[in-house]
Amino acid sequence: MPGRMAWGGAAMSFDDTVADVLVVGAGPAGSHLAYLLAEQGLRVTIIDKQAFPRAKVCGGGLSRKAMDLLGFDLGPAMHRAIGGAILNYRNRDAILKEVEPMAACTVVRSEFDQLLLDRACAKGVRFLAETAFVDATEGADAVSVTTSRGLLRCRLLLAADGAASAVRNKLFGKDLVAYVPAMEATVWPAPGTLERFGDRALFDFDGMPRGYGWIFPKRDHFNVGVYSPFGGTALRQHLDRFIAAYASLQQPSRVEYQGYVIPLQNRRQLYQRGRVWLLGDAAGLAEALFGEGIYFALKSATIAAKAIAADGLRAESALYSRLLRLELLPELRAAAWMARLIYRFPKLAFSHLVLNQQINHDFAGLISGQMGYRHCLLKTALGLPRWLLPSKAPGSAADHSR
Ligand SMILES: Cc1cc2nc3c(=O)[nH]c(=O)nc-3n(C[C@H](O)[C@H](O)[C@H](O)COP(=O)(O)OP(=O)(O)OC[C@H]3O[C@@H](n4cnc5c(N)ncnc54)[C@H](O)[C@@H]3O)c2cc1C
Numbered sequence: 138m139p140g141r142m143a144w145g146g147a148a149m150s151f152d153d154t155v156a157d158v159l160v161v162g163a164g165p166a167g168s169h170l171a172y173l174l175a176e177q178g179l180r181v182t183i184i185d186k187q188a189f190p191r192a193k194v195c196g197g198g199l200s201r202k203a204m205d206l207l208g209f210d211l212g213p214a215m216h217r218a219i220g221g222a223i224l225n226y227r228n229r230d231a232i233l234k235e236v237e238p239m240a241a242c243t244v245v246r247s248e249f250d251q252l253l254l255d256r257a258c259a260k261g262v263r264f265l266a267e268t269a270f271v272d273a274t275e276g277a278d279a280v281s282v283t284t285s286r287g288l289l290r291c292r293l294l295l296a297a298d299g300a301a302s303a304v305r306n307k308l309f310g311k312d313l314v315a316y317v318p319a320m321e322a323t324v325w326p327a328p329g330t331l332e333r334f335g336d337r338a339l340f341d342f343d344g345m346p347r348g349y350g351w352i353f354p355k356r357d358h359f360n361v362g363v364y365s366p367f368g369g370t371a372l373r374q375h376l377d378r379f380i381a382a383y384a385s386l387q388q389p390s391r392v393e394y395q396g397y398v399i400p401l402q403n404r405r406q407l408y409q410r411g412r413v414w415l416l417g418d419a420a421g422l423a424e425a426l427f428g429e430g431i432y433f434a435l436k437s438a439t440i441a442a443k444a445i446a447a448d449g450l451r452a453e454s455a456l457y458s459r460l461l462r463l464e465l466l467p468e469l470r471a472a473a474w475m476a477r478l479i480y481r482f483p484k485l486a487f488s489h490l491v492l493n494q495q496i497n498h499d500f501a502g503l504i505s506g507q508m509g510y511r512h513c514l515l516k517t518a519l520g521l522p523r524w525l526l527p528s529k530a531p532g533s534a535a536d537h538s539r
Contacts, residue, residue, distance in 0.1 A: 156182040157450060159282055159291035161270045161304055165431050166417030167297030168253035170438035175260035177446055183262055184284060186269035193246035194397040196321060196360045198353050201240050202506025203432035214252045216243045216355040220336050226487040227343040228382040234497050240505040243353045270303050280412045292450040294413045300400045302419035314403055314421035319428055320372040320396040321362030324389045334385050342487045345375040347480040366425040366476040399428045408458045416441055424469055425476035436465055471510035489524050
């Protein structure tokens with residue numbers, strides 16, 4: 138028997154739900170894609186296994202290039218406009234890098250994701266909450282999708298269901314994407330601390346072995362985390378050591394720890410098969426240097442929408458993969474090379490690269506979107522012999538967390 142559920146306020150039968158496009162997952166990739174496709178006049182349904190708003194493990198650092206790609210005012214979903222970066226090694230040698238206003242901002246994912254979903258629904262997208270993808274069978278003209286609440290049919294099944302994608306695991310194999318763990322703590326600090334810390338993001342290149350630690354200020358808390366593109370173990374210990382090094386994080390009123398994975402590589406560069414496409418984390422499209430995933434999830438949605446606008450809903454179109462290879466993958470590969478360069482020898486990289494004004498200016502450009510990863514890698518590699526010469530002691534700024 139088909140399930141019955143509330144949909145836009147009205148009860149309906151699941152059997153009726155034939156969509157042009159079914160998007161699985163209402164994270165940034167799914168909701169942005171749903172919005173763009175509804176704008177093209179397609180009938181779009183989006184399902185998510187969770188009730189919304191829902192929490193998501195994420196630092197909530199949103200780069201300027203992600204904001205530009207969205208192109209609308211985030212309103213109260215923006216917690217802080219980031220105007221500077223504190224670059225640090227083991228809470229010593231800190232430099233303060235002023236960046237252009239709004240090179241990044243911070244958000245809380247439950248609010249940010251709800252905003253993107255609301256925007257899609259306002260365009261006519263139908264959202265089915267607490268509806269999990271279970272399996273799918275592809276026919277000549279459509280895909281029949283089994284969900285936890287009944288059957289749905291669509292012309293294209295677009296999987297944006299995150300790092301542990303059930304669509305990918307079921308239809309593309311469990312080993313397609315390689316990922317690394319990352320861990321974060323939400324820290325509600327002692328009164329007055331956030332004000333003293335200011336609108337800056339802190340990056341510590343000894344936050345974890347062969348990786349970094351971050352402190353991102355939000356409206357009423359810090360998001361603090363550790364990540365390495367090489368993976369690693371004992372992340373909780375590294376995170377605790379990192380937290381212990383910063384005065385701003387001492388004597389908090391509350392701390393909550395959470396961990397998850399960041400998918401850095403699609404091993405077979407397989408992004409679509411017939412009527413099923415993978416996007417964002419489900420496709421393994423996060424970036425290795427900072428572990429940034431939101432921009433790349435949004436970008437994959439933009440590329441998928443572009444492919445559909447050009448080729449329609451044809452099963453044989455390979456345009457999405459072609460555009461990914463052209464517009465996104467070379468940047469992700471360059472980011473992976475930069476990550477190897479920086480984190481394999483973090484102390485050396487910090488003193489000779491991160492403290493180098495020109496290079497940290499270029500790194501800021503990566504976040505704002507003013508510089509591409511390939512360009513930055515080339516510049517860094519060409520300048521390497523010169524920059525590896527003994528450097529002067531850094532003109533260090535005060536440690537803004539003490
Ligand atoms: C600790 C940590 C910190 C991070 N910090 C940052 C950061 O500061 N900035 C940044 O840019 N990136 C960060 N990332 C990466 C970022 O969170 C992801 O890359 C981003 O969320 C990917 O978006 P997405 O839309 O592809 O997937 P997601 O945001 O994961 O959304 C997937 C959605 O699919 C739903 N879903 C899952 N399974 C099913 C199913 N079977 N059926 C239906 N729905 C399903 C989920 O409920 C979810 O809503 C961080 C990651 C981690 C682990």
